[in-house]
Amino acid sequence: MIIFKGITKIFQCKDRFITALENVSFEIEQGEFLSVVGKSGAGKTTLVKLLTKEYDPTKGDIIFKNLSVSSLWGRDLQHYRRKLGVVYQDYKLLYDKTVRENLEYIMQVLGASDESAQRDVPKVLDIVGLEGKKDNFPSELSGGEQQRLAIARALIHRPEVIVADEPTGNLDPYNTYEVINLLKKIHSLGTTVVLLSHNKEVVDALKKRVVTLENGRIIHDNPKGKFIL
Numbered sequence: 001m002i003i004f005k006g007i008t009k010i011f012q013c014k015d016r017f018i019t020a021l022e023n024v025s026f027e028i029e030q031g032e033f034l035s036v037v038g039k040s041g042a043g044k045t046t047l048v049k050l051l052t053k054e055y056d057p058t059k060g061d062i063i064f065k066n067l068s069v070s071s072l073w074g075r076d077l078q079h080y081r082r083k084l085g086v087v088y089q090d091y092k093l094l095y096d097k098t099v100r101e102n103l104e105y106i107m108q109v110l111g112a113s114d115e116s117a118q119r120d121v122p123k124v125l126d127i128v129g130l131e132g133k134k135d136n137f138p139s140e141l142s143g144g145e146q147q148r149l150a151i152a153r154a155l156i157h158r159p160e161v162i163v164a165d166e167p168t169g170n171l172d173p174y175n176t177y178e179v180i181n182l183l184k185k186i187h188s189l190g191t192t193v194v195l196l197s198h199n200k201e202v203v204d205a206l207k208k209r210v211v212t213l214e215n216g217r218i219i220h221d222n223p224k225g226k227f228i229l
Helices: 044-051 074-081 099-109 114-128 143-155 173-188 200-206
Strands: 002-013 016-028 033-037 059-064 084-088 161-165 192-197 209-214 217-222
Touching: 002 044, 016 044, 016 059, 016 209, 016 217, 033 044, 033 173, 033 200, 044 161, 044 192, 084 143, 099 114, 099 143, 114 143, 114 173, 143 161, 143 173, 161 173, 173 192, 173 200, 192 200
Parallel strands: 033 192, 033 209, 084 161, 161 192
Antiparallel strands: 002 016, 002 059, 209 217
16 A cells, blocks of 8 residues: 655755665555554654655655655645544644534535535544534643544544554553554554554554664564564
């Protein structure tokens, strides 16, 4: 489904060159649950920004269903990005809007009809367990609930892939497993899930494929791996 082909990303900082990723190659199968792990600075977030085309690779390419991501622009890029739902550690919620309005706003941006919003918003809130909080503002939610709302925002446009970049980094153990169980539920519905994490306990408990990055390179790719750094 997604192929990273010889990806190298080099950043220039004044007169210095920093290699964030070096010759990274791996594939993600449709319907897979994959964890990408590594210490801070290993290249995990760079990988996400290349996948969403916030960055272009210095060398190599990303192939999504036979499409070269590097070649996408304009409407084609917008159409591609709608196939991805990205969840960040810092939630990125709209704090002046209610839970329901946060989801409706995303649908409006994507050009969905009011009828679609009325149909889909309650369904997604039910999936993430926030149907009883639809009229609350994000500031009235716990950290775990705010992250579930962030996941709902990523889900609302029915993406083929959910990319969760350190989604439990700010959460306590209880809310961490609540969010991970939600990602497992979404995966069970047929969505491909890519989890980027440095949480050893979470990754080990999943018993799913683990790709390990170190200094911008893949050092392990295990079908039922563990966090071994």
